[in-house]
Amino acid sequence: MTDLQLLQKHEPVVKEPPISRKVVIVGAGDVGASFAYALLQSGISESLVLVDSNDELANGQALDLAHGLPFVPATIVRTGSPDDYADATVIIITAGSKQKPGESRLDLLKRNAGILDQVIDEITAHESHAVIVVTTNPVDVLTHEALKRTGWLRNRIFGSGTVLDSARFRHLIGAHCGVDARSVHASILGEHGDSEVAAWSMTHIAGVAMDDYCPACHKCGNWNQERERIVTNVRESAYHIIDAKGSTCYAIGLALVRIVGAILRNEHSALTVSTMLDGEYGLRDVCLSVPCIVSESGIERIIEGKLTDEEHRALHASASVIGKNILELST
Numbered sequence: 001m002t003d004l005q006l007l008q009k010h011e012p013v014v015k016e017p018p019i020s021r022k023v024v025i026v027g028a029g030d031v032g033a034s035f036a037y038a039l040l041q042s043g044i045s046e047s048l049v050l051v052d053s054n055d056e057l058a059n060g061q062a063l064d065l066a067h068g069l070p071f072v073p074a075t076i077v078r079t080g081s082p083d084d085y086a087d088a089t090v091i092i093i094t095a096g097s098k099q100k101p102g103e104s105r106l107d108l109l110k111r112n113a114g115i116l117d118q119v120i121d122e123i124t125a126h127e128s129h130a131v132i133v134v135t136t137n138p139v140d141v142l143t144h145e146a147l148k149r150t151g152w153l154r155n156r157i158f159g160s161g162t163v164l165d166s167a168r169f170r171h172l173i174g175a176h177c178g179v180d181a182r183s184v185h186a187s188i189l190g191e192h193g194d195s196e197v198a199a200w201s202m203t204h205i206a207g208v209a210m211d212d213y214c215p216a217c218h219k220c221g222n223w224n225q226e227r228e229r230i231v232t233n234v235r236e237s238a239y240h241i242i243d244a245k246g247s248t249c250y251a252i253g254l255a256l257v258r259i260v261g262a263i264l265r266n267e268h269s270a271l272t273v274s275t276m277l278d279g280e281y282g283l284r285d286v287c288l289s290v291p292c293i294v295s296e297s298g299i300e301r302i303i304e305g306k307l308t309d310e311e312h313r314a315l316h317a318s319a320s321v322i323g324k325n326i327l328e329l330s331t
Contacts, residue, residue: 020046020089021044021045021046021047021089021264022045022046022047022049022084022087022088022089022090023039023045023047023048023049023088023089023090023091023092023260023264024049024051024080024084024085024088024090024091024092024130025048025049025050025051025092025094026051026052026091026092026093026094026095026119027051027052027093027094027095027096027136028050028051028052028054028057028058028061028062029052029057029094029095029098030098030247030249031094031135031247031248031249031252031253032050032052032061032092032094032095033061033249034249034250034252034253035092035094035252035253035256035257036048036050036061036065036077036253037065037253038250038253038254038256038257039253039256039257039260040065040068040069040072040075040077041072042073042257042261043072043073043074043075044257044260044261044264044265045075045260045264046075046076047075047076047078048065048075048076048077048078049078049079049080049084049088050062050077050078050079050080051079051080051081051082051084052079052095053095055079058079059079062077062078062079065077066078082122082123082125082126083126085122085123085126085128085130086126086127086128088128088130089130089131089263089264090130090131090132090133090260090263090264091123091128091130091131091132091133092132092133092135092256092260093116093119093132093133093134093135093136093146094135094136095115095116095119095136096108096111096112096115096116096136096137097111097112097115098246098247101239101242101243101246102239102243108137108138109138109141109325109328109329110329112136112137112138112142113141113142113145113329115136116134116136116142116145116146117145117149120145120146120149120150121149123150124149124150130156131156131157131263131296131297131298132146132156132157132158133158133159133160133256133259133260133273134146134157134158134159134160134274135159135160135252135256137192138191138192138193138322138325139159139160139161139192139274140159140161140191140192140193140274140286140287140288140289140322141287141322141325141326141329142159143157143158143159143161143274143275143276143287144276144285144286144287144322144326145326145329147276147287154275154276154278154299155297155298155299155300156297156298157298158273158274158275158287158292158298158299159192159273159274159275159287159289160192160252160255160256160259160273160274161192161272161273161274161275161288161289162187162188162189162190162192162196162272162274162289163255163258163259163271163272163273163289164192164248164251164252164255165188165192165196165234165272165289166186166187166188166272167181167251167255168188168233168234168237168251169186169187169188169198169230169231169234170182170184170185170186172230172233172234173186173203173205173210173230176220176226176230177205177213177214177217179205183205183206184203184205185202185203185204185205186198186199186202186203186204187199187202187203187272187291187305188234188272188289189272189288189289189290189291189311189315189318190288190289190314190315190318190319191288191289191318191319191321191322192274192289193321194235194321195314195317195318195321195322196234196235196289196318197311197314197315197318198227198230198231198234199305199307199311200227200308200311201305201306201307201308201311202291202305202307211223214226258271259271259273259294262294262295263294263295263296263298264296266295266296267294267295268293268294268295268300269293269294269295270291270292270293270294270303271291271292271294272289272290272291272292273289273292273294273299274287274288274289275287275288275289275290275292275299275302277290277302277319280302280304281304281307281312281315281316282312282316283315283316283319285323286319286322286323286326287322288315288318288319288322290302290303290304290305291303291305
């Protein structure tokens with residue numbers, strides 16, 4: 001009997017002690033597996049459960065991860081079913097169709113909405129009290145769909161949003177300025193997609209605004225030109241990676257560990273996740289990324305930063321793009 005058959009044979013009899021940090025990952029593809037791998041190394045979850053419509057894929061991923069347990073903090077790793085939603089602490093939804101080369105995130109709308117609806121219905125049927133993080137693209141539209149379908153309070157369901165985009169932004173600024181990316185404070189707001197907004201007015205290094213830091217640094221020949229280059233690279237980086245290797249998975253996996261860590265550790269961390277707005281930034285009934293405080297309850301509060309007039313208009317334009325796709329989904 002093979003290891004895979006042994007895993008399948010014995011999986012139903014796995015017994016767990018009471019779990020307070022149980023993470024269920026819905027979707028065992030590239031993103032789900034990369035997140036599971038990173039989460040396992042972090043040691044922040046007590047139980048990691050993979051759920052996928054392809055049982056063989058889920059079993060294979062769980063077995064591969066389980067073979068690494070001697071090298072990481074103690075964690076239960078196994079495959080599961082919708083029954084695991086009932087006592088999950090956090091549910092990460094990564095299930096969906098892959099983005100194809102040259103395809104925008106918004107092109108995925110119709111295909112992935114159907115997948116999301118099925119998962120959400122199963123979660124609510126099991127009366128789950130988990131915090132749900134949506135990662136499937138287009139993440140802003142599907143986060144809105146999940147909230148409307150459940151009727152839950154907006155703090156309990158949010159999207160991974162632009163946490164990854166903001167990390168790309170910080171990386172590029174840090175590389176340009178010769179500064180550790182962890183010392184760069186910068187946010188991408190709005191859609192996780194082509195209309196995203198670089199909030200330069202909120203960007204700083206060691207408390208020094210970029211408009212003040214860069215002239216003093218004397219590295220930039222033309223700072224305005226460099227700003228445009230950085231923003232373009234942030235916006236197009238996913239397309240370049242997809243063209244080169246078929247999908248983005250490692251960085252989003254790490255971004256999800258950051259988000260889930262904020263929930264499981266009750267960190268009260270400021271992250272640019274996608275949330276339903278109800279008057280904040282002058283917007284309503286649309287999900288997009290703005291700075292939020294994330295803790296064990298999900299989104300604890302939304303931070304309304306002061307944007308320039310240009311950034312404010314760009315954020316509303318981004319909301320309009322998302323709103324059109326929300327409307328398209330409902331028709």
